[in-house]
Amino acid sequence: MDIARIRSSRFLTKEDCGQGLVLTIDYVEEGANIGTNDEPENGFVLHFMEPDTKGMVLKPVNANSIADILGGITETDQWNGQQVMLFCDMSVSFGGKRMGGIRVRPAPAYQEPAAPVAPQRPAAARPAAPQARPVAATPQRPQAAPQRPQVAAPALQRPAPARPAPPRPAPPVQDPYDQAPPAPWETGADDASGPI
Numbered sequence: 001m002d003i004a005r006i007r008s009s010r011f012l013t014k015e016d017c018g019q020g021l022v023l024t025i026d027y028v029e030e031g032a033n034i035g036t037n038d039e040p041e042n043g044f045v046l047h048f049m050e051p052d053t054k055g056m057v058l059k060p061v062n063a064n065s066i067a068d069i070l071g072g073i074t075e076t077d078q079w080n081g082q083q084v085m086l087f088c089d090m091s092v093s094f095g096g097k098r099m100g101g102i103r104v105r106p107a108p109a110y111q112e113p114a115a116p117v118a119p120q121r122p123a124a125a126r127p128a129a130p131q132a133r134p135v136a137a138t139p140q141r142p143q144a145a146p147q148r149p150q151v152a153a154p155a156l157q158r159p160a161p162a163r164p165a166p167p168r169p170a171p172p173v174q175d176p177y178d179q180a181p182p183a184p185w186e187t188g189a190d191d192a193s194g195p196i
Contacts, residue, residue, distance in 0.1 A: 011045065012057075021086045022083055024081060025066075025081065025084065032055075043058070062104050087105060
């Protein structure tokens with residue numbers, strides 16, 4: 001027996017979740033005492049429809065995960081009747097120490113509830129609900145609420161790359177020894193100026 005089971009808690013713990021626990025959301029209780037009697041602390045508790053299931057302390061990481069799983073629904077009143085899977089993630093750290101904690105992922109083989117159920121409050125009697133079932137299968141994402149159709153962006157037309165200009169031919173190199181001496185009429189000298 002794991003000694004972690006000796007410690008009792010009013011809320012779900014990582015040990016309660018194991019490899020995966022599929023539960024149906026009932027409601028979120030705001031302002032609940034999530035601390036101890038010695039150190040009270042107000043917070044949020046996620047309650048489930050399955051009988052004899054403890055509530056889960058709802059922190060921002062798991063609240064955002066549930067909203068993402070449910071297709072971006074951030075209003076907790078709209079979570080009623082939706083199924084999620086709770087599991088123990090051993091990479092969760094607390095106070096700089098890896099201790100593990102509860103995380104949320106989509107429930108496998110998601111099924112729509114038979115009929116919408118109004119959220120139940122603690123004072124009201126809860127109707128019988130399906131039992132929690134441990135699951136070890138790989139989860140699949142539930143069918144989310146209809147989303148806006150995605151429109152393909154128009155293809156960008158990129159101009160064809162410019163071809164490099166052909167190299168210019170090098171100017172001919174003139175060797176001074178290859179040139180013929182200038183003709184006398186090109187130099188302006190006449191025949192009379194030479195020696196006699």
